Amino acid sequence: MWDTLNKLRYGARLLLSRGHGQAETIDLHGRPTVLRHAGQGPPFVYLHSSLGESMLWLPFFDAWARNFHVYVPTHPGFGQSGGFELIDSIDDMAFHYVELFDALGLDKVILGGVSLGGWIAAEFALRWPERVHKLWIADAPGFWIDDQPLPDLFRIIHDRAQTRALLFHEPDSSIARLVIGDDLDDERFLHAYQAMTVLARLVWERPYDPKLGPRLHRVRCPTLLVWGEHDRLVPPAYGEAYRRHIAGAELKLIPGCGHLPMFEREQEFVEIISRFAQA
Amino acid sequence: MTTTGHGQPQFFFFHLMPWPYLPANFADTHDSAWVWVPNALYDPVKGHDLYREYLQTLAYAEELGFDGICVNEHHQNAYGLMPSPNVIAGALTQRTRRVKIAVIGNALPLYHPPLRVAEEFAMLDVLSNGRLIAGMVIGGGPEFYSYNVDPTRARERFREALDLIVAAWTRPGPFPWRSKHYFYRYVNPWPRPIQQPHPPIWIPGVGSLETIDFVAQRRYAYMGIPYFTLDVFRRVFGLFREACERAGYTARPEQMGWGIPIYVAETDRQAREEFEPHLWYFVRNLLKGIGLTPPGYTSARSALAILKNQGSFLAAQKTWADIEKGGFALVGSPTTVRQQLSAYQKELGAGVILTGCQTGTLPHQLARKSMELLAREVLPHVRAAA
Numbered sequence: 001m002w003d004t005l006n007k008l009r010y011g012a013r014l015l016l017s018r019g020h021g022q023a024e025t026i027d028l029h030g031r032p033t034v035l036r037h038a039g040q041g042p043p044f045v046y047l048h049s050s051l052g053e054s055m056l057w058l059p060f061f062d063a064w065a066r067n068f069h070v071y072v073p074t075h076p077g078f079g080q081s082g083g084f085e086l087i088d089s090i091d092d093m094a095f096h097y098v099e100l101f102d103a104l105g106l107d108k109v110i111l112g113g114v115s116l117g118g119w120i121a122a123e124f125a126l127r128w129p130e131r132v133h134k135l136w137i138a139d140a141p142g143f144w145i146d147d148q149p150l151p152d153l154f155r156i157i158h159d160r161a162q163t164r165a166l167l168f169h170e171p172d173s174s175i176a177r178l179v180i181g182d183d184l185d186d187e188r189f190l191h192a193y194q195a196m197t198v199l200a201r202l203v204w205e206r207p208y209d210p211k212l213g214p215r216l217h218r219v220r221c222p223t224l225l226v227w228g229e230h231d232r233l234v235p236p237a238y239g240e241a242y243r244r245h246i247a248g249a250e251l252k253l254i255p256g257c258g259h260l261p262m263f264e265r266e267q268e269f270v271e272i273i274s275r276f277a278q279a
Numbered sequence: 280m281t282t283t284g285h286g287q288p289q290f291f292f293f294h295l296m297p298w299p300y301l302p303a304n305f306a307d308t309h310d311s312a313w314v315w316v317p318n319a320l321y322d323p324v325k326g327h328d329l330y331r332e333y334l335q336t337l338a339y340a341e342e343l344g345f346d347g348i349c350v351n352e353h354h355q356n357a358y359g360l361m362p363s364p365n366v367i368a369g370a371l372t373q374r375t376r377r378v379k380i381a382v383i384g385n386a387l388p389l390y391h392p393p394l395r396v397a398e399e400f401a402m403l404d405v406l407s408n409g410r411l412i413a414g415m416v417i418g419g420g421p422e423f424y425s426y427n428v429d430p431t432r433a434r435e436r437f438r439e440a441l442d443l444i445v446a447a448w449t450r451p452g453p454f455p456w457r458s459k460h461y462f463y464r465y466v467n468p469w470p471r472p473i474q475q476p477h478p479p480i481w482i483p484g485v486g487s488l489e490t491i492d493f494v495a496q497r498r499y500a501y502m503g504i505p506y507f508t509l510d511v512f513r514r515v516f517g518l519f520r521e522a523c524e525r526a527g528y529t530a531r532p533e534q535m536g537w538g539i540p541i542y543v544a545e546t547d548r549q550a551r552e553e554f555e556p557h558l559w560y561f562v563r564n565l566l567k568g569i570g571l572t573p574p575g576y577t578s579a580r581s582a583l584a585i586l587k588n589q590g591s592f593l594a595a596q597k598t599w600a601d602i603e604k605g606g607f608a609l610v611g612s613p614t615t616v617r618q619q620l621s622a623y624q625k626e627l628g629a630g631v632i633l634t635g636c637q638t639g640t641l642p643h644q645l646a647r648k649s650m651e652l653l654a655r656e657v658l659p660h661v662r663a664a665a
Contacts, residue, residue, distance in 0.1 A: 154424070154573060155315075186583060193582050196574035201431040204423075204573070 006174035013059045021057025028103055031083030034074040039065030043106050044277060046070060047113030047120050050199040052078045052191065060262050063270045067278060073100060077198035090202060090209060094123040101131060110277050112136035114262055116199065126218040135219060136273055138226040139259050141234050143241040144208035150234060157196055169230040169258040179263050216245035223249040224276040228257035287662045288624055291347040291381055292340035293635035296333050298357040300325060301564050311568025312357040313421040332643050338374040339647060343654035347379030349633055352386050354425040358565040365399045372406040380407055383481050383502055384414025388433045389426045393440035397447040397468045404472035413478040415441050420572040431575030436460050448477040486515045487581050495522035505538030506593035509606035512537055516627050532630025540608040541634045543652040547611040553645055554610050555599060561638035566594040613656035620657060621664045
C-alpha cells in the first residue's frame with residue numbers, strides 16, 4: 001500500500017518535472033547528441049550513470065535548475081545519442097564532452113556525475129582543468145582497491161533482485177523497485193541492454209584506470225566527493241581514494257544510502273550538491 | 280565399412296568431452312557449470328583416463344565408417360574439456376587415417392593474434408594430410424567472462440580475424456595486413472594448409488540472421504548448434520536457403536549441418552532406459568549456465584529474441600515428453616531411429632549430420648554399442664534412402 005503510494009508520488013513528481021527540461025539533439029561533428037537543459041544561472045553539467053537517467057527530466061534536475069542552467073547530456077551509445085563507434089574508454093567519453101562544451105560555447109562549468117558519470121567528470125577535469133569551475137563526483141569507480149574489489153555487476157545483471165541488492169541500501173524500498181523493476185517491457189529491456197553494452201565496452205576488460213591516480217593532481221578546482229555510506233557496488237573506500245589524490249577535496253558520506261544517492265536519498269543529495277555548487 | 284557417395288548426407292561423430300563426475304547434488308548447490316564452477320571438482324588423474332577413453336571413442340568412429348569426427352572449444356567449464364580443441368585434433372591426426380577432422384571451432388575473438396589460428400589449423404591440415412575442416416566461431420557467452428575479452432567487439436573481431444585467416448592461407452606471404460583491430464607488417468604463416476585454396480570453413484550458429492546472411496554470402500557452411508527444437512532448425516535452414524538465393528546461388532546440402540544427439544539400442548524401450556538418466560545429467564548439470572550472455576555480445580534486438588525463445592532450448596525442458604516433442608534427440612531402436620532420421624534429414628535438407636551420444640555419464644560400453652548400432656543398422660539405410 002505505502003509502496004504503491006510512494007511510487008505514485010514519485011510518478012506525480014516526474015509528471016510535473018518532465019515538461020521542464022527542453023530536449024534537443026545536437027549534431028556534434030556528425031554524431032547526434034541528445035541534450036536536456038533548463039534553468040538560468042551558471043552552467044551546471046550532470047553526467048549520468050549507466051542507468052541512463054538522462055532520458056527523462058527528473059525531479060532532482062529541476063531542483064538544481066532553480067539556481068543553475070542545468071545541462072543533462074546523454075552519453076554516446078545511450079538512447080538516441082550516436083557516436084558509440086568512437087568510444088573505447090573513459091577518456092574517449094571525456095573527449096566527447098570537451099567537443100560538446102565547445103559546441104555549446106561552455107567555457108567553464110560546474111561539472112559532476114554519478115557512478116560512470118562521476119568517473120567521466122574526473123577524467124574531464126584532469127585533462128581540461130581550466131574548463132571546470134567546480135567538480136563533484138558521486139559513487140564513481142575509476143580506482144581498484146585490492147581488499148575491496150568491485151563486485152562483478154555483469155554476473156548478476158540478469159537477476160533484478162540481486163541487482164537491486166547491489167545498488168540500493170534498502171533493496172525492498174519503493175524507489176528501488178521503481179528504478180530496478182521486476183518486469184521489463186521490451187522497450188525497457190532494450191534500453192537496459194544498450195546501457196549495459198556501453199558499460200561493458202568501457203569496463204569489461206579493465207574496470208579501473210591505473211593512470212587515474214597519478215594524473216588527478218591536475219584537478220585544482222574545489223572538489224566534492226559524495227558517497228552512499230552503504231554503496232556495495234563502489235564502496236566509500238573508492239571515494240577516499242579520490243580524496244587522497246585531489247588536493248583539498250572533501251568526502252561526504254550519505255547515511256542510509258547505497259550506490260544511487262539521486263534516487264535513494266534524493267533530497268539530501270540534491271542539497272549537498274546545491275550547497276557546494278552555490279558556495 | 281561403407282563410405283558416403285555423392286549427394287548422400289555425411290555423418291560426423293561429435294564429442295564434447297564432458298566431465299561426468301559432478302556430485303549428485305550439483306544442480307542444487309551450484310548456479311553454473313561454467314566460468315566460476317570450482318575447478319576442485321576436476322580430478323586430473325580421472326581426467327587422464329577420460330581423455331584416453333574419449334580419444335578411443337573418436338578413433339572408433341572412423342573404424343565404424345563415420346565420415347568425420349568433431350571437436351570444439353570451451354573454457355573453464357565442466358561441459359566440455361577442450362579449452363584447446365586443436366591439441367585434441369592434433370592427437371586425432373595420429374590416431375586416424377581417413378576421417379575428416381572437424382574443429383568447430385576456434386573462437387576467433389579470444390585469439391591475440393588470430394594468426395595463431397591460421398598457423399595451428401594449417402599444422403592440423405598438414406599433419407592430417409588435408410583432412411581438416413576449419414570451424415570458426417564467435418565463442419559462446421561464457422567464454423567472454425572466462426577470457427575477459429570485450430564482448431561488444433566480438434562480432435567485428437570475428438569477421439576481421441576470419442578475413443585475415445583466409446588471406447593468410449590464400450595470399451602469398453609475406454604481406455601486410457591492416458583492419459580496424461589488427462595490424463601486421465608480416466603475415467606469412469609457415470606451414471600453409473594442404474587443401475586448396477584452403478580447408479573447408481564451417482561456421483556454427485544459433486540462428487541469428489546476421490550470421491546466417493554472412494555465411495550464405497561467403498558460401499561457407501552453416502552448422503546449426505544442437506539443443507534446439509526441430510522447429511528452430513526448420514526455420515534456420517529455411518532462412519539460410521533464402522539468404523543463399525539472395526546471394527545469387529542455391530544452397531548446397533553440405534552447407535547445412537544439423538546437430539542432433541542420437542542414441543540407439545535394441546528396442547525403443549531399452550534405448551530410453553539406457554539413455555534418459557544421462558541426458559538429464561547433461562541438461563540439469565552441464566547446460567546450467569551455458570546461456571550466460573554478456574551485454575553487447577549480440578544486438579539488443581537479438582538479445583530480446585533469444586530471451587523470448589528460451590523455451591525452445593534444451594535446458595528449459597523438464598520431461599521426456601518435452602524431449603520427444605521438441606525433437607531434441609533421436610532415441611530408439613534401429614528401425615525407429617532410421618525412420619526418424621531419414622524423414623527429418625530429407626525435410627531439413629541438411630547434408631551434414633553432426634551426432635553424438637556422450638552426454639557425460641553414459642558408460643563407455645553403452646556409447647560404443649549405440650555407435651555400432653547407428654553405424655551398422657541405421658546409417659547405411661539413411662544414406663541409401665537419400
